Amino acid sequence: MAAPNQTAPAVADLLPRIRGYGWREALEAREATIAVVLVVMCTVMSIAYPQFRTLGNAQNILQAVAMTAIVGVGMTMVIVSGGIDVSVGSALSVCAVVVGMRLQDGAGVVEAIAVALAVGTAIGLLNGLLIGVGRIHSIIVTFGMLNILRVVSFKATGGKWLSGVPGSLSYFNDGTLLWLPFAWWMAMALGAVATYYLWRRPTGRHLYALGGNPETARLAGVAVLRRTIFVYAITGLFVGVASIVYVGGNTVIQTNVGVGFELRVIAAVVIGGTSILGGKGTVIGTLLGALLVGTIENALVVVNAKALYTGVILGGLILLTVGLDMLRRRARET
């Protein structure tokens, strides 16, 4: 049958509101919003409070948010792939305690680092195996681990603080390189690698597919189990990195290290534009989110506000950013 070629105009009608990705989409992205908020806030603060605009204060902010940012990079991958890891705070405390004890026993820098990374990765691997092989929901597994690991670190120290931990890792906490804290350089380096992975590697793209539509992803040939184990193991590895930063800055390690840390990390990720439902988000957004949280906390100290308000502002920020997302999504659907 001779196909009349009348279909081409019909197709044009099918697509009334076509447009590519341009500067407008870039501006609409969450990363841009946060960057603008950050710049405005820093400008206002710098004009109003001279003590805010010192190199020392900038270093303080970066140093304070480095741990959140480092673990946030891993958490972004976890959440993008449709999971969550609430055990990172307790995992941090286990890593810190083990490293602290090794240092007390006279371990060198290299051994301390190796131990931190190994313990962190092992915990992450266990999470990943339980979730991937055991097919238990991530929030259940990591919530269980949150409680178990807390007890583990408590038992390891006999419930006492570790004091007199040698300061041999201190460079990782307050050392600077080209004016910026070394810890922040690590966060940026890990962030850059993760961004490349998520953006350009096929398996990185698969994480988005997994979070967006797991069943379709499986049918399309995504190695679901391997990707799942990978994201939790990587997050564990990054917790190990963060524990090095932590031990470097504290000669006394308390057993309540990292209580509530998971919430700070998840807050940074969510504020940075990663959808808590999975399938969407960037590491750059997470780094900016962590920076925003740190800057607000610092600003509150500078203006002499009560520390209590930090929680209000952090919570408000999460509700605001997530709420804006919902509104935008609804606007697009109508």
Next chain:
Amino acid sequence: MLLSLRGIDKRYFGVHALKSVDFDVGTAEVHALVGENGAGKSTLIKVIAGAEQPDEGEIFVDGEQVTIHSTQDAFRLGVATVYQEPQVFPDLSVVENVFLGRELRDAVGNVDAAAQRRRVRELLSELHLEPRLAGRRMGDLSLAEQQLVLICKALAQEARLIIYDEPSAILTQRETDTLFGVIRRLKERGVATIYISHRLEEIFEIAERVTIMKDGEVVATRPRRELTVGQVIELMAGRQLHAAHPREAPAGAAPALRVAGLTRSGHFEDVDFEVARGEIVGFFGLIGSGATDVAHAIYGIDPADSGTIELEGRKIRVGKPKQAVQHGIALLPKDRKTQGLFLPLPIDFNIAAGNYRLLSWLHAIVFRSRERAAARPLMKSLGVKAPGPGTQAGALSGGNQQKVLLARLLVGRPKVVILDEPTRGVDVDAKEEIHRLIFQLADGGTAVIVISSELPEALKLADRLIVVRSGRIHSVYRRGEVKSAAVLGAAIGDEGAVNGGSPDGGS
């Protein structure tokens, strides 16, 4: 032959879904597959697409025997399926949706985004589609556009056979035309098509050969030129004697429900009918004909724009389901899993749910004992097969789940019961039993409305059968008065091609 199936046999849960089916598709052939609901089309497609394994039979591709264990296997053999509900990643771009899982890579193994984009734009232009579609977010596209992207995906994977499972059910006329243009262009490139649809005019426009299925068997495979629409309908309906169920419609009973001029724009128009006490009125129509929408309007889920509903001679207003329940109207929804049952909860809870006006003290305190007391006799009289009232609803078979829902409706002794596809997804025995319960219900004086897209069921149950087409009442038949082919013709829209129908009245 590109694809040949020989002696494919498949049973599930006591249903003989495919009975020794032979089926062939030639290179670049457009082959239509038609049949009533439950005729076995979907099962056959699933076997070819690797979603189901046949119990017996052989599959050949290019004359070589193959086994298709998974959808991946089917892909590798060049078979791709476009389902009615597109399976997509809404937050990823069109390009990524096309290549996900089979990314093009550059020298160092990165995703070669530029090459992927080029390829998708090429494919889109080949299909005479807008190449700029490539950069869009998948979730921003309409269902029709998403289907077209999935066709590109099939082509990117070098598919030689694309299966379309009732694509036009969600497409507009214009979108269907676009799809047909695409199918013809693919044919020129040597790609074969299996096209499933209820709409015979579409089949006659696009297909070269037509295979007609009925009750899990292939009734006929013929070139389209040798067929008329009337013949296809006759073959689909078969010579089934819908053994007129020996049931006397109650004569002269007072109408329980009368609906006049009911209209909801875009869904149905000007619907008039009445149901007497003890009468079973059937609604038959294709999916999307509007019968379900009428039921939803009467039950207050999506109220009508205009028209009146009278219950036992009094005009009533039904703005939401709660009001319908208070008036004594009950609805068994089509999709019991999402609309009806609380699967993790026990049977007695499921039966009691929504009936707390009757089962509580001052609407405030619910007695588990009353829940049990209400559930037990109903479970017994409806023959729910379960260890006890505490069994989880999710553990029951489809037929028993349906009975639990039916029991819930009956707690409040409704005057009018509307059943939307009451036997969908249940096995043969349970189906018989549910039919028996429906007759009992009517014999007890309840006015019953049954919506069914399965013709034998509609013919068996209905004292009067109302055929709905495109949101209007097309014709009305009395029990035993009509051949199934005539009803099917009326619903599909080609009654002229069928001899022997005797539409009675109509609208």
